[in-house]
Amino acid sequence: MRKWKNNVFVAVTGACALLSCGVLLLIVGAIFFRGLPAISWNFFTEQIRLVGAAGGIFYNLVGTLILISTALVVCTPVALGVGLLCGVYGRHSRWRERFMVLLHLLNGVPSILFGILGLIVFVKFFGWGKSWLSGGILLGAMILPTVTIALIERIESLPAKYLEAAAGLGLNTSQIIWSVIVPQSLNGLITGSLLGLARAAGETAPIMFTATIFAGATLPHGIKESPVLSLPYHIFVLAQDSFDPSVGEKLWGTALVMVGMVVLLSLIALPMRLRIHEEAYHP
Amino acid sequence: MMLRSLRLPLLVSTLLAPLWTGAATLKINGSTTVNLPVAEAAEMLRAEQKMDIQVDTQGGSSGGISALGDGLVQIGMASKHLSDADRAKYPKVSFKEIHIGEDAVALVVSRDVWESGLRALTKEQVRDIYEGRVKNWKQVGGPDRRIAFFNKEPGRGTWEVFVHWLYGDPKKAPQVSLPEVGGNEESRNKVASTKGAVSQLSSSWANGKTVFALALKSEAGEAIEPTTENIATHKYPMSRPLFLLTNGEARDEAKVFVDFVLSERGQALVKKHGYLALEQLKK
Amino acid sequence: MSIAGWKRRATPTLLFSFGFSAVAVLFLLMMLVLFLWQSIPVWRHEGFGYLFGKQWFYRGQQFGALPMIYGTVVVAALALVMAALVGIGTAIFIAEFLPSRARLIVKIMVELLSGIPSVVYGLLGVLFLRNWVYAALAHFDPLSGDTLLTAALLLAVMILPTIMTLTDDALRGVPSAQRTAARGLGLTHTETILSVTLPQAAPGVLSAVLLGLGRALGETIAVFLVVGRQDNQWPSNLLSLRPLIESGQTLTSKLGGSETHIAYGDPLHWAAIVGLGLILLALTVAVTMTGIRLGTRKASDA
Numbered sequence: 056m057r058k059w060k061n062n063v064f065v066a067v068t069g070a071c072a073l074l075s076c077g078v079l080l081l082i083v084g085a086i087f088f089r090g091l092p093a094i095s096w097n098f099f100t101e102q103i104r105l106v107g108a109a110g111g112i113f114y115n116l117v118g119t120l121i122l123i124s125t126a127l128v129v130c131t132p133v134a135l136g137v138g139l140l141c142g143v144y145g146r147h148s149r150w151r152e153r154f155m156v157l158l159h160l161l162n163g164v165p166s167i168l169f170g171i172l173g174l175i176v177f178v179k180f181f182g183w184g185k186s187w188l189s190g191g192i193l194l195g196a197m198i199l200p201t202v203t204i205a206l207i208e209r210i211e212s213l214p215a216k217y218l219e220a221a222a223g224l225g226l227n228t229s230q231i232i233w234s235v236i237v238p239q240s241l242n243g244l245i246t247g248s249l250l251g252l253a254r255a256a257g258e259t260a261p262i263m264f265t266a267t268i269f270a271g272a273t274l275p276h277g278i279k280e281s282p283v284l285s286l287p288y289h290i291f292v293l294a295q296d297s298f299d300p301s302v303g304e305k306l307w308g309t310a311l312v313m314v315g316m317v318v319l320l321s322l323i324a325l326p327m328r329l330r331i332h333e334e335a336y337h338p
Numbered sequence: 339m340m341l342r343s344l345r346l347p348l349l350v351s352t353l354l355a356p357l358w359t360g361a362a363t364l365k366i367n368g369s370t371t372v373n374l375p376v377a378e379a380a381e382m383l384r385a386e387q388k389m390d391i392q393v394d395t396q397g398g399s400s401g402g403i404s405a406l407g408d409g410l411v412q413i414g415m416a417s418k419h420l421s422d423a424d425r426a427k428y429p430k431v432s433f434k435e436i437h438i439g440e441d442a443v444a445l446v447v448s449r450d451v452w453e454s455g456l457r458a459l460t461k462e463q464v465r466d467i468y469e470g471r472v473k474n475w476k477q478v479g480g481p482d483r484r485i486a487f488f489n490k491e492p493g494r495g496t497w498e499v500f501v502h503w504l505y506g507d508p509k510k511a512p513q514v515s516l517p518e519v520g521g522n523e524e525s526r527n528k529v530a531s532t533k534g535a536v537s538q539l540s541s542s543w544a545n546g547k548t549v550f551a552l553a554l555k556s557e558a559g560e561a562i563e564p565t566t567e568n569i570a571t572h573k574y575p576m577s578r579p580l581f582l583l584t585n586g587e588a589r590d591e592a593k594v595f596v597d598f599v600l601s602e603r604g605q606a607l608v609k610k611h612g613y614l615a616l617e618q619l620k621k
Numbered sequence: 622m623s624i625a626g627w628k629r630r631a632t633p634t635l636l637f638s639f640g641f642s643a644v645a646v647l648f649l650l651m652m653l654v655l656f657l658w659q660s661i662p663v664w665r666h667e668g669f670g671y672l673f674g675k676q677w678f679y680r681g682q683q684f685g686a687l688p689m690i691y692g693t694v695v696v697a698a699l700a701l702v703m704a705a706l707v708g709i710g711t712a713i714f715i716a717e718f719l720p721s722r723a724r725l726i727v728k729i730m731v732e733l734l735s736g737i738p739s740v741v742y743g744l745l746g747v748l749f750l751r752n753w754v755y756a757a758l759a760h761f762d763p764l765s766g767d768t769l770l771t772a773a774l775l776l777a778v779m780i781l782p783t784i785m786t787l788t789d790d791a792l793r794g795v796p797s798a799q800r801t802a803a804r805g806l807g808l809t810h811t812e813t814i815l816s817v818t819l820p821q822a823a824p825g826v827l828s829a830v831l832l833g834l835g836r837a838l839g840e841t842i843a844v845f846l847v848v849g850r851q852d853n854q855w856p857s858n859l860l861s862l863r864p865l866i867e868s869g870q871t872l873t874s875k876l877g878g879s880e881t882h883i884a885y886g887d888p889l890h891w892a893a894i895v896g897l898g899l900i901l902l903a904l905t906v907a908v909t910m911t912g913i914r915l916g917t918r919k920a921s922d923a
Binding site for chain 3 (some may be wrong): 060065067069070079085132136144154155157158161164167168171173176199228232233254257259264287294306313316317318320322334
């Protein structure tokens with residue numbers, strides 16, 4: 056009887072697992088097989104023509120790269136600052152708890168609200184119109200928790216002996232930070248950044264009011280009124296405005312490129328992340 | 339990875355960009371209906387005359403008007419006349435409507451409605467359907483099926499032409515709560531894939547394969563189809579002009595663009611996308 | 622780590638750290654303050670009717686957010702139930718019954734798949750899911766394939782990986798000594814899981830579920846494309862299932878739509894839109910805070 060219950064349970068949970076993996080594989084398969092026909096060298100190097108029916112996605116790629124690079128530049132100092140505060144200066148104080156709460160709160164904010172905030176601050180108050188910089192800053196804020204938490208986990212898992220040795224050699228705190236802690240925790244920062252960028256690359260809501268347009272932008276010039284094209288917004292517009300067969304393939308191709316970018320960034324981060332993860336949970 | 343190594347050069351060139359961009363950017367925004375020929379015209383001018391043109395379709399016709407009024411673009415695209423309210427909102431702007439072609443708004447239905455024999459509706463019937471008094475197709479001569487009305491987003495030129503015909507003034511349109519669709523393709527796709535569906539759609543998009551345009555019955559009971567003839571003579575009531583809007587006379591790049599669209603090649607584009615060119619209109 | 626004898630001197634590094642940390646704090650505060658401030662006109666106009674009003678007609682200056690709150694909550698709750706059932710089941714399977722090699726492979730696959738952007742999910746929803754739902758529900762005569770249920774299904778798939786990964790972490794965090802002890806007492810594997818591992822992992826699992834809820838509440842793009850965007854869909858009977866197969870509107874689908882552009886120039890309309898953002902913020906903050914509180918009540922060590 057009990058054995059029977061055991062088998063049923065295994066079967067049920069196994070079925071769940073099968074369902075999950077099946078659904079997820081189906082999705083990836085759909086994107087892959089529908090998008091593959093569109094992928095070619097030209098796809099990457101040409102720009103959009105005929106409202107998406109011809110040409111490639113060159114400037115969309117460029118735009119997305121600009122946005123995530125900016126996000127990285129904006130996010131890194133703040134992540135480092137908060138990381139040092141929690142991991143070094145405020146290590147055993149209540150500050151760490153407070154900032155973890157802050158980071159989790161920020162992480163939970165829906166992405167559309169970043170877009171609305173950008174509309175208020177950058178478009179309305181600053182009068183920038185649509186600007187790549189607004190998009191970069193908003194995306195940077197959005198990925199801050201991901202980057203920072205990865206960094207903090209890394210800092211906190213640094214073996215004490217490195218720091219004690221450094222202190223023993225007479226280094227003061229600042230020196231210890233820059234010569235020991237930061238270099239050693241760099242891979243945590245990189246891992247977090249890669250994961251954050253993977254997320255930022257795919258986000259539409261923060262940038263659709265503030266930074267991106269559908270066609271016509273190439274490289275931005277200046278800050279005001281300088282939007283960029285982007286991959287996710289391209290898909291978003293075409294999903295609503297065009298189902299012509301000629302566009303469909305390109306649309307899937309764009310989706311495949313986006314998913315590919317995300318997967319690639321996550322894959323690079325994966326070995327490091329698994330290691331940090333295991334160290335944190337099973338020291 | 340190729341893309342990542344492009345990032346630094348791209349960033350640098352972004353920063354240096356102001357040094358080499360010479361001519362001013364021509365910005366165009368507005369109706370998705372007008373966008374089709376305009377986007378293609380922009381592509382041609384970009385390729386041939388190296389003009390820097392940005393085209394976007396934020397907010398439809400209303401978005402085009404407000405973008406022009408707010409000084410964010412040099413040319414607005416609208417598929418409806420400017421109303422007094424529009425002009426009153428921007429008293430300092432002298433809007434100029436440049437007629438580039440003509441289109442009609444049709445009520446398109448799904449295959450099952452069309453094949454039941456329903457081919458035309460009167461204004462009263464449409465009003466009853468829109469306001470929810472008539473909920474089943476059989477009440478107006480169609481199959482026994484709930485009416486799925488996909489309402490165009492208010493603010494879209496297509497919607498305004500529709501309510502203008504029904505009520506004479508968009509302001510007099512009653513408040514209704516119907517499922518909404520945005521762009522023309524979303525409208526077509528949803529009608530095509532849903533039984534008993536109807537929506538407002540630019541008549542050139544009614545392909546007669548997946549969605550079908552109904553005729554409108556006049557006061558005398560004559561069913562007027564949205565044919566080229568009927569639209570050109572304004573016999574079909576829901577015809578609408580396609581406009582490029584400028585603030586005062588078009589200058590510089592804007593003038594080049596407007597002249598192009600009014601030229602033979604530009605008008606050929608208008609026809610190519612299913613609309614009526616100016617020469618086809620009989621006043 | 623305790624560096625013996627470090628003192629808090631105002632070194633440049635310290636200032637750097639404190640300075641940038643302040644930036645992070647100020648950002649969140651700014652968001653809250655701005656949303657509150659910009660939405661004041663609508664609170665004045667409607668008072669509490671804003672939250673409980675059932676009619677949203679912006680041209681008539683009527684702003685009631687209740688149907689959208691209903692839509693948001695229903696879609697998120699439904700998605701959560703579906704994702705939690707399947708996700709926790711999957712996590713139990715991979716954490717407890719799979720050999721570690723297979724477990725790692727599945728885990729990596731799931732991790733990667735959780736990165737698929739929401740707009741791609743939206744695309745899949747528009748082109749496939751809404752037609753499947755329409756066909757499957759044909760017996761019940763839905764108006765179209767754009768329903769609250771469609772949005773919930775799409776969301777469920779989107780938050781599934783999150784719940785799965787975190788539940789797996791929580792389960793693995795239970796010390797193996799506990800499990801061994803239970804097996805030593807003669808419990809079957811299932812009984813061990815149900816009476817020892819799962820209760821111990823409960824705070825972590827709850828956190829996972831709440832995190833999934835937070836994401837479901839805040840998802841915009843995918844929901845926007847398949848929910849139908851029909852305003853004022855307040856059910857006459859709250860307990861009936863009918864609204865699930867009708868179109869609806871959520872806070873996020875309204876915010877991501879065309880009204881945000883239209884509202885831009887009009888103070889009252891704009892305040893109403895920002896107010897929706899405020900309500901959404903409040904909901905997600907509440908869920909996040911609950912998740913944090915529950916997460917800190919970790920199970921005691923063996």
